[in-house]
Amino acid sequence: MGRAVRVTVRGSFGKLSAEQVAALVAASAEHDFMNTQYTPEGYLAYDVPARPFFTFRFAEEVGGADEVPQAAVRAQIKAEEWMAGHGYPIKNVTVQAVDMAEVPLGKRGRREAARNA
Template sequence: MSRAVRVTVRGSFDGLSAEQMASLIAVAADHDFMNTQYTTDGYLSYDLPARPFFTFRFAEQAADADEVPQAAMRAQIKAEDWMAEHGYPIKNVTTQAVDMAEMPLGKRGRREASRK
């Protein structure tokens, strides 16, 4: 059985040129931090020029709990590769993975689980 893993990769843009900054600002509506989601390809959000930070959110899979760190590393590599492909220098990259199988069920989830 596969586990859903949500991976959040955060970092800072590092010394963007005026052209790079303008390019990112031009498509900022596509990367709105108020409309985030976890996707296989990753959802990039940022709030330039207010802050130099970015967040990528990835939906990954792991066969078991032991593979969660590998899922986190895959997501980080995807984020770093995307930034490099687009020529955006970055720094201070951190990654956080959440194994959704380990998340406690809320009231609705417990109610649905008790019906099964």
């Protein structure tokens, strides 16, 4: 069974043209921070009128903990390629990968795990 990995790619937009800003604003309902999710293709969230930052969230399944760094690299490449493909300059990109198997369970999760054991 694989391990679920969540990768968050953050950065800021570079100098955008007025047309690019208008395009981002027009599509902003599809990229709302309030409805973010982790998806295999990546979920892009931003609020350009408020701040020039973006976040891409990716979900991936890997075979083992040693594959988590490669998942982070793949997500960064996907995010950068998407931005380049749409002509959006970006800068200050950071990547954070979380192996969900390593995340501590909360009280409810521990109770359910004990019930299923």
